[in-house]
Amino acid sequence: MKKLLLAASAAALLAGTWLAPAQAEYLKEHRGGTIRLLARSAAGTLDPHINYTDQGWQMYQPIYDGLVAFRKAEGIDGFTIVPDLAEALPQVSNDGKTFTFKLRKGIKFSSGQDLGVKDVVASFQRIFKISGPTSGTFYAGIVGADKCLADTKSCTLEGGVVGDEAAGTITINLTKPDAEILYKLALPHAVVLPADTPAEDMGSKPIPSTGAYMISAFDPNKGMTVSRNPNFKQWSEEAQPDGYPDVVQYDFGLSEEAAVTAIQNGEADWMFDALPSDRLGELGSKSVDQLHISPLSAWWYAPLNNRLAPFDNEKARQAVAYAVDRNTLVKLFGGKVLASPVCQVLPPDFPGHEDYCSFTKNPGAKWSAPDLDKAKQLVEESGTKGQKVTIIVEDTAISRSIGVYLQSVLTTIGYVADVKPISSNIQFTYIQNTNNKVQMSVTQWYKDYPAASDFLNILFSCASFREGSDASINIAGFCDKDIDAKMQKALDLGVTDQKAADKLWAEVDKQVTDKAPAVGLFTPKRLDFVSKRVGNFKFNRQFNWMITQSWVQ
Amino acid sequence: MSNEAVAMPRKTRGPWAVAFAKLATDRAAMASLAVFLLIVLACLSAPLYAKWADVDPFASTLDAVIQIDGADVPVMEQSTEGLGLGYTPLGPTWRLGNYFLGADSQGRDVMARMLYGGLISLLISGAATIFTLILGTAAGLIAGYFGGVTDTVLSRLLDVLWAFPIYLLAISLSIVTIAQGISIGPIEIESGSLWLPVIIIGIVYVPYVARPIRGQVLSLRHSEFVHAAVNLGVPGWRILWRDILPNITTTLIVFVPLMMALNMLTESALSFLSIGVQPPAASWGTIIQDGQALLYTRPLVALVPGLAIAVSVMALNVFGDGLRDALDPRSKVRLGRD
Numbered sequence: 001m002k003k004l005l006l007a008a009s010a011a012a013l014l015a016g017t018w019l020a021p022a023q024a025e026y027l028k029e030h031r032g033g034t035i036r037l038l039a040r041s042a043a044g045t046l047d048p049h050i051n052y053t054d055q056g057w058q059m060y061q062p063i064y065d066g067l068v069a070f071r072k073a074e075g076i077d078g079f080t081i082v083p084d085l086a087e088a089l090p091q092v093s094n095d096g097k098t099f100t101f102k103l104r105k106g107i108k109f110s111s112g113q114d115l116g117v118k119d120v121v122a123s124f125q126r127i128f129k130i131s132g133p134t135s136g137t138f139y140a141g142i143v144g145a146d147k148c149l150a151d152t153k154s155c156t157l158e159g160g161v162v163g164d165e166a167a168g169t170i171t172i173n174l175t176k177p178d179a180e181i182l183y184k185l186a187l188p189h190a191v192v193l194p195a196d197t198p199a200e201d202m203g204s205k206p207i208p209s210t211g212a213y214m215i216s217a218f219d220p221n222k223g224m225t226v227s228r229n230p231n232f233k234q235w236s237e238e239a240q241p242d243g244y245p246d247v248v249q250y251d252f253g254l255s256e257e258a259a260v261t262a263i264q265n266g267e268a269d270w271m272f273d274a275l276p277s278d279r280l281g282e283l284g285s286k287s288v289d290q291l292h293i294s295p296l297s298a299w300w301y302a303p304l305n306n307r308l309a310p311f312d313n314e315k316a317r318q319a320v321a322y323a324v325d326r327n328t329l330v331k332l333f334g335g336k337v338l339a340s341p342v343c344q345v346l347p348p349d350f351p352g353h354e355d356y357c358s359f360t361k362n363p364g365a366k367w368s369a370p371d372l373d374k375a376k377q378l379v380e381e382s383g384t385k386g387q388k389v390t391i392i393v394e395d396t397a398i399s400r401s402i403g404v405y406l407q408s409v410l411t412t413i414g415y416v417a418d419v420k421p422i423s424s425n426i427q428f429t430y431i432q433n434t435n436n437k438v439q440m441s442v443t444q445w446y447k448d449y450p451a452a453s454d455f456l457n458i459l460f461s462c463a464s465f466r467e468g469s470d471a472s473i474n475i476a477g478f479c480d481k482d483i484d485a486k487m488q489k490a491l492d493l494g495v496t497d498q499k500a501a502d503k504l505w506a507e508v509d510k511q512v513t514d515k516a517p518a519v520g521l522f523t524p525k526r527l528d529f530v531s532k533r534v535g536n537f538k539f540n541r542q543f544n545w546m547i548t549q550s551w552v553q
Numbered sequence: 554m555s556n557e558a559v560a561m562p563r564k565t566r567g568p569w570a571v572a573f574a575k576l577a578t579d580r581a582a583m584a585s586l587a588v589f590l591l592i593v594l595a596c597l598s599a600p601l602y603a604k605w606a607d608v609d610p611f612a613s614t615l616d617a618v619i620q621i622d623g624a625d626v627p628v629m630e631q632s633t634e635g636l637g638l639g640y641t642p643l644g645p646t647w648r649l650g651n652y653f654l655g656a657d658s659q660g661r662d663v664m665a666r667m668l669y670g671g672l673i674s675l676l677i678s679g680a681a682t683i684f685t686l687i688l689g690t691a692a693g694l695i696a697g698y699f700g701g702v703t704d705t706v707l708s709r710l711l712d713v714l715w716a717f718p719i720y721l722l723a724i725s726l727s728i729v730t731i732a733q734g735i736s737i738g739p740i741e742i743e744s745g746s747l748w749l750p751v752i753i754i755g756i757v758y759v760p761y762v763a764r765p766i767r768g769q770v771l772s773l774r775h776s777e778f779v780h781a782a783v784n785l786g787v788p789g790w791r792i793l794w795r796d797i798l799p800n801i802t803t804t805l806i807v808f809v810p811l812m813m814a815l816n817m818l819t820e821s822a823l824s825f826l827s828i829g830v831q832p833p834a835a836s837w838g839t840i841i842q843d844g845q846a847l848l849y850t851r852p853l854v855a856l857v858p859g860l861a862i863a864v865s866v867m868a869l870n871v872f873g874d875g876l877r878d879a880l881d882p883r884s885k886v887r888l889g890r891d
Contacts, residue, residue: 257849277658278849280639281632288635328615332658334639335631390744392732395827397846401658404832405613418745420732421827436732527638 023237027244030535030551035245037547038259039272042220042252047202048188049126052133054446054544055272057188059250061540062243062548063211063226064191067101067120067170068182069239070449070542072549076349078540079450081182084239085115085192085210086170089182096177096495101170108231109194110214117163120170122195128155129199137458138184138448143173153199179494179501183449212243213548223251243548244536260529263290269531269552270545277397280334283529292528293337294539297347297447299455300329300339300521302391302406303431303475305439310384310415317516319382320440321359323375323413324406326367329521332401339522341367344513345455347523351498352452352505358514375413385414392431392441395421402442402521410440429470434477441475442521450542451494452505457487460512478517483508572803575879582875585868592865596675599668606650610665611833617660621646628652628660641850657843657854659833667857670835674862677750677829677836678816684755685812686805689762694793694801696763697770708767715760723819726753727828750829754819761815762808766801773797803880810873814866821862837862 043055048064051057061072069084071077083089086101093100107115128135128148136149148155162171174181184190193207206215212232217225226248234242254262259271260279264287275283283291304311304320311317326341333339343360346353355365362368379385389410393403403419410417422430431441447454458464462484464474486508494501513520528545530537535551566574576582603610617628629640642656654663696707714722730753734744742748773779774797782792823829824838832839837858844855 276846276849277639278641278847278851281634281641281850284632284636284638285634291636291638293636328613331615331629331631331640335637337636337638397658400827400832401613404659405615407833408611408613411612419832420744421832422732423728430732 023241026536026551027242030244030553031246033245033551033553034247034249035270035534035547035550035552036268037248037250037270037272038254038262038268039250039252040254040256040259042218042224045201045203046206046215046218046224047130048191048207049123049130049132049193050201051188058272058544058547059224059226059248060188060191061211061543061546062213062240062248063209063215063229064188064193065210065240066185066187066191067103068186070186070540071238072241072540072546073238074538074540076541078542081186082236082238084186084236085120090172094173097174099172099174099181101172103168103170104235105168106233107210107235109208109210110229110231111194111208112231113194113208115192115210116195117165117168117170119195120192121157121161121163122197123192124161124172124190125155125157126193126197126199127189128152128157130201132189134184134187134189134448138187138189141174141176141178141181143175145175177492177495179491179498180449180451180453183451187448211240213248221252223249225249241549244551245548248547263529263531266531266533269534270547271529274398275527275529277334280338280527284337287529290530290532290534292530292537292539292545294526294528294544295349295541296524296526297350297450297541298524299342299345299347299445300333300402300442300524301345301445301518302440302442302521303518304516305437305475305477306479306517307434307477308437308439310382310387310389311439313382313384314515315378315382316384317519318359319375319378319413320410321516321519322371322378323409324519324521325370325409326522327369328405329402332405333398333522333524334527337525338527339524342523343367343520344509345459345518345520346452346505346509347447347455350447350452350455351450352456352502352509354506354509356506356510356513358510359516359519372412379414387415389415389417389439391417391419392427392436392438393419393421394424394427394442396424399424399442406440406442431475432472433468433470434472435468438475443475444524452502452509453487453491453494456505456508456512457491460517461487476517478512478515480511480515483511483515486511572879576875579875579879582872582879585871585875589865589868589872592671592861592868593675596668596671599665599672602650602668603662603665606662606665608652608662608665610661610669610835612661614660615640619643619646619652621648621651628656642847642854644851645853654853654857655851657840657851658847659843663840663854663857666835666840667837667861670837670840670858671861671865673747673830673834673836674817674820674838675865677747677754677820678813680751681754681758681816681820682809682812684751685758685762685816686808688755689759690766690798690801690805692759692763693766694770694797697767698774698789698793698797700771700774704767707763711760711763714757715764717757719757719819720822723753723757723823724826724828726756727823727826731828731831745831745834747830747834750820750823753823754816757819758812758815762812765804769801769804770797773800807873807877807880810869810876814869814873817862817866817869821858 043053045051048060065084067086068081071080071082085104087104090099090101103117127139129152131152142160144157144160160173197207204218204220213226214229216227228246256273256276262268304317330336330339330341343357357367360367361371391403391406393399400421407417407419430436431438458473460478462479465477466472490501490504533552538546538549540546615629618625628643631640632638643652645655646652652662657663692707696704730749732744735742779796782796820829821838824836825842830836830839840858841855847854
């Protein structure tokens with residue numbers, strides 16, 4: 001792991017040197033103005049330790065900082081971890097269980113307070129004190145986390161996060177080595193906030209930040225104003241670069257149709273929500289220069305309940321996987337430009353991904369066509385023909401149409417199927433809870449960080465399944481002890497040899513795919529529509545478009 | 554003039570004949586009835602139309618190709634300009650039996666779905682009307698006739714129902730039952746069943762029928778013929794069945810078209826919100842919902858069912874008004890909370 005970290009630091013240094021003059025020149029020329037963004041609604045709480053949405057995480061990038069960060073670079077370079085508030089990547093000792101960071105000096109919060117070691121220690125405690133959504137998963141390996149999870153209010157993380165004010169260092173001790181800890185520390189849930197930030201969800205109240213920008217106004221029903229942090233001085237271009245616009249004005253409430261029109265008319269610069277499907281043709285032909293298509297590390301899939309009939313039968317699950325025409329689903333999503341057929345778990349260009357598809361007409365590396373004969377034969381063999389299946393989908397145009405299509409497929413291969421669209425606000429938790437006896441559903445998974453375990457271990461490990469809980473992310477209820485052991489082995493191997501671990505993850509991916517706990521549908525792409533005046537559009541694979549790295553004048 | 558002629562008993566028409574004769578002269582009501590019957594007939598022909606057109610209005614047919622003037626035309630056409638983003642469903646061909654109104658986002662024949670959707674909308678609104686009338690009449694008769702505690706309890710229950718905004722109540726009930734259906738003792742209704750919207754719509758409108766019926770029964774309860782029957786020892790249920798019910802029949806008949814119009818609107822609203830008729834089944838509300846995502850490119854998919862609802866509801870309302878005027882010109886039966 002040490003070798004990997006050193007290599008990453010060297011690459012980061014080289015890239016920074018190369019980029020510096022260009023950014024300085026551009027900043028002089030294009031600095032200023034207000035960039036106007038639109039979204040149908042706010043992303044929920046402003047609290048970065050709690051907010052767990054794409055929309056929120058994207059906006060936090062120029063605002064908050066952690067000890068380390070994902071590099072603010074275009075494309076897959078955005079998966080690289082670079083030091084942020086820490087001077088350098090941590091010193092790793094104690095067999096990969098201790099990480100020592102040296103905090104940069106001279107950084108101030110937007111409130112004027114100096115950043116200090118105590119802020120870092122308090123921020124880690126706060127993750128647990130507020131019962132952060134990932135406190136029990138991402139950060140549960142920190143020494144003392146178990147006590148904090150049991151008694152959140154009096155969390156001290158004693159022995160887990162140790163600050164040394166004099167030396168300006170923070171030491172994080174883990175109970176066991178974790179190859180992914182730096183990714184987890186670079187997420188918004190681990191950003192550093194002032195030590196006196198109340199240990200409660202701050203909701204609509206902005207928290208002072210260290211980044212190039214700060215949240216200066218917020219009304220969840222109207223919008224958010226993000227302006228320059230007066231105390232910001234760029235310390236690392238790749239971790240927290242200065243931005244171009246003076247103000248980011250994010251307005252909420254406009255429908256997608258109205259947002260498209262506003263951008264076309266130059267009244268807004270970008271919209272967060274997906275473009276309405278019936279405007280795609282028009283925009284794709286008339287506004288080509290304003291569209292940006294970027295790959296996503298995401299997976300649209302249909303979990304099949306491995307603990308309920310008919311999908312407690314492996315052959316029944318495989319039958320569905322054979323029968324689904326991924327090209328049709330791609331068509332429903334907007335065409336090949338916006339999605340690619342898939343039948344395995346790990347997305348393309350992702351660590352551990354090796355092209356593989358067993359459930360297709362000609363099994364091999366890629367999906368080619370559905371095999372309905374094989375599917376019908378498997379349904380016969382499984383003895384589940386004629387059984388009732390209900391598909392639970394989100395009440396959105398795309399999800400509903402995918403549900404209706406899947407209903408047709410199930411009917412064709414011999415099931416009596418119906419579709420139930422339920423509100424997007426509750427569908428994701430509803431399908432997780434075993435009490436709701438969901439047989440099949442349609443959902444999506446977007447990576448938290450670029451590691452195979454974020455898909456395979458989270459979605460299909462025995463530990464991710466919780467009976468009767470709304471937070472049972474293993475929606476399929478899949479639990480295979482052998483595959484589980486292999487996943488654990490891959491996690492352990494990642495600490496010393498990530499390449500070998502990724503090989504192992506590729507095997508796990510194939511094994512999970514073959515067991516068909518869920519049917520892979522397609523890999524989506526992100527389509528960003530910007531106004532004519534937006535320049536320097538850069539898409540980061542970790543947190544999407546880097547808003548303040550674009551200019552509007 | 555002979556005395557004989559004066560003594561001859563004159564043949565007079567009964568009240569029903571008079572009412573129907575009066576209704577027959579109401580041109581607006583008769584035209585509305587004709588329009589509504591045409592819609593009903595068209596909807597009843599849905600299975601025949603689908604068979605004739607050789608289409609499955611419920612299955613996704615995204616790869617279908619049809620023939621127009623000898624040329625193959627895909628039902629879903631991919632944009633070929635620029636980036637080639639998105640697919641656009643076939644527009645109206647204006648050829649009966651061949652995607653007359655075009656296709657929806659699943660490549661299904663909109664005309665066939667319109668007819669099936671109408672059939673389901675009519676069935677649900679009709680069945681819900683019967684359900685409402687039975688419950689509302691029973692509640693109104695019992696409360697009005699027996700009075701006292703029975704009346705107080707029933708009236709307060711109706712008041713509770715009445716206190717909720719109708720759509721809010723219908724939406725709440727639908728959301729609660731949409732995923733798991735209804736299971737009360739021996740009564741089990743599956744979540745996808747069409748009986749669910751029937752029962753929900755039927756229940757929320759009960760006070761609209763029960764309250765005016767109760768008022769009429771209260772007044773009839775104190776009429777001489779009812780007093781006479783009571784004094785003769787006729788049992789209460791028999792008085793209700795033989796003496797009171799026949800006297801409120803005209804009111805009930807007037808309620809039928811008016812309630813049906815209201816129910817049709819409610820069913821469409823619930824289906825539009827995905828909590829009424831469930832996909833892939835169609836109702837005019839679900840077709841509007843499907844068409845919502847196509848408003849920019851294929852507005853007819855949403856406009857046609859909207860128009861069908863508007864015409865049907867208007868026809869039912871105009872006919873209902875005519876029926877009320879014909880059966881009981883003094884009646885003040887109006888649906889609503891005035």
